[in-house]
Structures are given as C-alpha cells and as structure tokens.
Amino acid sequence: MNYTKTIVCFANSRKIAGRCVAGKEWQDGKVGEWVRPVSNRPTHEISEEELRYQDGRDPQLLDIIEISCNEPQPLVYQRENHVIAPHHHWKCVGRFEWKNIQVWLDKPSNLWGLGESSYSGLNNRVIIGQEDGSSLYLVQVDHLSLLVGPKAPKYKDSKRAVQGGFMYQNINYRMDATDPVIERQYLNKADGQYDIANPVICVSLSDPHQAASNQPFYYYKLIAAILYPERFQ
DSSP states (O other): OOEEEEEEEEEEEEETTEEEEEEEEEETTEEEEEEEEEOSSTTOOBOHHHHOBTTSOOOOTTEEEEEEEEEEOOOSSOTTEEEEOTTSOBEEEEEOOGGGGGGGOOOOSSSSOSSOOOSSOBSOEEETTOOOSOOEEEEEOSEEEEEEEESSTTSTTOOEEEEEEEEETTEEEEEEEOOHHHHHHHHTSOSEEEEEESOEEEEEEEEEEOSSTTSOOEEEEEEEEEEOGGGGO
C-alpha cells in the first residue's frame, strides 16, 4: 500500500543517469528523520521524469515535497531509503524558511570516521564493513573552499571537476561536490579556488564503488548540496 513522505529537500544531486534526492521529514514544522526516495534500479537513482512536479518544474532545495512511496528499503549503509511509487507526481506543498535552518542541523562528532582517503580526496571514503547505517548529514562549516580543475592533474585526460575542502570538528575533509547547480556555476569559471563563508552542506554516503579492479570497494563521502542564504534570495 502506498504511503506519503513529506520532506524538506536538502539535496538534489547528480547520480549516474538521474538524481539522488534527500531531505528530512517535515512533521507540521518539526524535524523528522532523514528520507532518501529511491527507485528500484540497481543504483537507486531517481530519473528526472520521476521527480518532476505535475507542472513540469523540478524540485528545488528547501522545497517541502510530498512523495508517494511503495515501501521502505533500508540498506546496511543507507537506512533512510524509501522506494517511490514511480507513476505518482511529486507535489510541492511549501517552502522552508532559511532562518529556521539551525534547528535542522546534525551534529555528529565526525563524518563517518577518519583516515580513508582517495588519491584526490581527504577523509572522503569508508571501507566496506565500517558503515553504521547512516548516510546523510546536514552540517554547517565555517568555510568551504571549492576547488575547480582537473581531478587528477598528473593525467592529461583528467576531467575538470569541483571538489569541496572544509574543516568540521577540527578535522579536514576534501570531497567531490555533486550539487549540479554548483557544478555548472563553478565549472564555468577558471580553474582555481573559490570560497564560501559559513555554508550548510548536505554530506552523503555513496553506493559501494571500486576505483580499480585491484582495489577494495568503498563508500565515498560526497557533498550533495551546498546551501547559503544568497542562493535563496
């Protein structure tokens, strides 16, 4: 039987051929649990057609959205997942006010452990078996440095990418940014470093990924959304 989840949208990031949407449940203005609407595809992404509102618009960050779901689908590394009813339109029922963001923040001691870094990241992955079930955090940081340029500079064919470097609880991180609005905006700029003061970021844990055939699988930490007041003016 279908049921409805009403969430404040804190991420609408790119994933494979679709999107990864996530938010916290809106309970008459009170903070609920994290919810990630997913599809039955092997990699769980939502197609752009599936997430579209009836009037053709796409969900935006801070939209309050009603989503029809078929069943919970908690995974060992993503307990927040709910399979959508794919033939039901999503419905925007309001907008979240930025001034209320502080109450909705998470305050973990760290972001899924330390010490596992990829060649281009810092504290940006979790080895299989070290997951704790949670895969989403909404945290505020004092400073975010967006790094634009080739992801692997030593390789001539390396694609340009946007990564985010920040400190949280006195620990440094550098992760890929998968917020499509931010990616488009900053890939249109020259290579370099661009700074955002006091943003709120939604950090997400990916599906298992193997960088190379001779390497173990990891869950990668991603900056799924970057939120700051000027973005919503």
